Amino acid sequence: MNIYCKAIIKQMDMAVDSVIKLMDTLSDEDLTIKPNPEKWSIGELLAHMSVICKADFLIGLGTSEEELDRYYEEAEPEMNLNAIVSTLRDNYSFLRESLVELEEKELLRVTTSFFGAVHSRYEWLLDTQAHFYHHRGQLHAMLVYVLNREPNVQLFE
Numbered sequence: 001m002n003i004y005c006k007a008i009i010k011q012m013d014m015a016v017d018s019v020i021k022l023m024d025t026l027s028d029e030d031l032t033i034k035p036n037p038e039k040w041s042i043g044e045l046l047a048h049m050s051v052i053c054k055a056d057f058l059i060g061l062g063t064s065e066e067e068l069d070r071y072y073e074e075a076e077p078e079m080n081l082n083a084i085v086s087t088l089r090d091n092y093s094f095l096r097e098s099l100v101e102l103e104e105k106e107l108l109r110v111t112t113s114f115f116g117a118v119h120s121r122y123e124w125l126l127d128t129q130a131h132f133y134h135h136r137g138q139l140h141a142m143l144v145y146v147l148n149r150e151p152n153v154q155l156f157e
Helices: 003-023 028-032 042-061 065-075 081-101 104-108 121-146
Strands: 110-112 118-120
Touching: 003 042, 003 081, 003 104, 003 121, 028 042, 042 065, 042 081, 042 121, 104 121, 110 121, 118 121
Parallel strands: none
Antiparallel strands: 110 118
């Protein structure tokens, strides 16, 4: 495995682990709570996070909008913590296994998403990491400011 993918995996291992630890502070009843009526519930946010690793990788491959919509429909976890954790682990495993196989030439290959963004595969991986970190921050903020809980979970090394 190349050095770039090793670094992404190291950071994503920590991010996924910290999200699961944040989830350990929740109950299934907490999943319906929304910060306001216009925003996702904690469960909807977590369900989205559970599919990001594979969905974003597929976008970087050039998957069509229809194929991605089909993936989301099939991958959507049941709205309970065990199902969401299982889906997150499965989709992160997919990403890890896919990264192991990528050589530098593939990382530099440029693809265009169905929505018109043009990036190298490496840039798509960085985007996946940023996307996951973004939602992890939202989750942490919801725990602290909506549920009034301090989860005491390390978010960065």
